[in-house]
Amino acid sequence: MTVKTRFAPSPTGYLHIGGARTALYSWLYARKTGGSFALRIEDTDRERSIQASVDAILEGMEWLGLDYDEGPVFQTQRFDRYAEVIQQLMDEGHAYHCYCSREELEEMREQQRANKEKPRYDGRCRARTEPVEGVEPVIRFRNPLEGDVVIKDLVKGDIVINNRELDDLIIARSDGTPTYNLTVVVDDIDMGMTHVIRGDDHINNTPRQINIMKALGATVPAFAHVPMILGDDGKRLSKRHGAVGVMQYRDDGYLPEAVLNYLIRLGWSHGDQEIFSREEMLEFFELEDIHGAASAFNTEKLNWMNQQYFKSLPVEVIEGHLQWHLENQKLDISNGPALADVIEGQRERAKNLVDFVETSRYFFEDFDSYDAKAQKKQFKAGVDATLQATHDRLAALDDWNPESIQSAINATCEALELGMGKVGPPLRLAVAGTPMSPGLDVTLNLVGRERTLQRIEKAIAFIAETTA
C-alpha cells in the first residue's frame, strides 16, 4: 500500500506554527515512505475563507520547503461531488432532512445543559416523512445509536467512543452547501488518503467521520492525532504570544532549516539527538515516536537552534536566505567585500539574519558616529598616538591579508610596549564604529585597506577634536 497523506488547513488565517508542524509531520511521513503528499484547502466556509490566507499558507509551505505532489485542492471546487455523496447517503437512508429551527435547537441544548447533559441533537426529525411548509431543511447524517467506534490512533493508541455520545450531525446546510465533516470524509476517500495526520483538536470529529466512511462503504484510514503547541507560558497560543504566522519567523531572521528542526523536535524525539538534517529527519521520523502531550513553544531554544544552523549551513544557503533581509533592511552590499566572506566572519556571533544585517553594515557603509559607551571608554586622550602608530604599520604593508594585518598589529604592540588590550579595542572602534566585530585581522581585511586607513585617520582627528 502506497502511503498518502495530506495537510488540510482552512484559510481563515496564516499558516501558524502548529499547522506548520502538522504539515511537516505529514510531509515527512509521505516522503520517507515513498508515498505522496497533498495540500487541500478547506474553504467551504465562504464567510470566513479569504484569499490572503490561502496565499499566506502557500507562501509558508514554500518557505519551509514542504512541497506537495497534489493540490492545492480547493473544496469549493468540489461542491458537485459533495452533493452527489449527500444524495447517495439520502438514497441509502443514511441521512435525512431536519426542519428544526435554530431557536428550537438552541432551546433543546439549553435544556440539556440544565440537566447536566452533553448538548446534542436528539434526533427528533429522524422519523419525519413529511416536509415542513416554508422551511428549507438541513440534512443530517443518521449516526448509529449503539456500539463503539474505535479510533486506531498511531499517536494516542486506541480511543473508544460509544455512539451514544455522538449525535446526528449536519452534513448539508439549508442552502445545500456541505459542512466540514462531510467534505473531509469525501475528500479523504476520493483522494485515497491512507494516513490522516492532524491536530488532536480533531479527535472528537473522528468517530463521526469514521461512521460516515463506513456508511459510504469506504476503507477507514489510519489516524495520527498530533497534540497542540502551547505558548511560551504554557497557555493556549494566542495572538499575543507566539500564534504568529510562520512568515513572521522569516521576518524575524530565522532560517527555515532551523524552524523545521525546532518543530520536529517539539513533540517528537529520536534518542538524545537534537540536530537533524533533512535526510536524517526522513530517515528517523516515525509517527509512533510523537509524544502524546501538548508542548510549549520555547523561543530560547529556537534561537539556539537558529544559531546552530547559522554556524553550520553552507554559505550559499545563508546567502540565499539573506537576500530578503538585505532588501528589507536596505543594505546595499555592492560596495564592499563579498557577502560570503562577511558571513564567514560573522556567522558565529550573529544572533539571526536580522541581527546579521544590522551588525554588518560597517563592512559596506561608512558611519559617522561611534558607539557612545565604547567611545567614552576607548577614545581617550593619547589613544590617537596609538592609532597613528597602528595606521602607519598598516599603511606600510605590501600585502593586505589577515596574516599581514595581524603581524602589523602585533608589531605595533611591541614597538609601543603595549598589550593587545590597549591597541585592539580602539582600533576596532575606529574601523567598525562598534566594540563588537570579528577578530581584527578578519575585520580589517574585509573592510579593506583604503577604508581601514581612512577610518583610522578619521578617528584620530575625532579624538584630537574631542579631547582637545
Add this chain to the structure above:
RNA sequence: GUCCCCAUCGUCUAACGGUUAGGACAUCGCCCUUUCACGGCGGUAAUCGGGGUUCGAAUCCCCGUGGGGACACCA
C-alpha cells in the same frame, strides 16, 4: 456540565518493570580571550497526589488533582 486527550528538571524530551532518572535549551560558576561571540569544564534543577499489582513501578491498573480539547447550519 458531559465526553475525549494528556501528565518526568523552568522548557523540549530520554529511560525492554531493575539506571547514581540521561541529554538539550535556559540559568549559575570556572576556563579560553584584542571586543562580541564560539567553544570547553562543572553546578542547581524533575517522575502531580493517593491507592493497588509486583521481589522490584517514572514505567502496568484504579481513584483523585491539574492542564488541554470538543460539545455550531466553523473548520
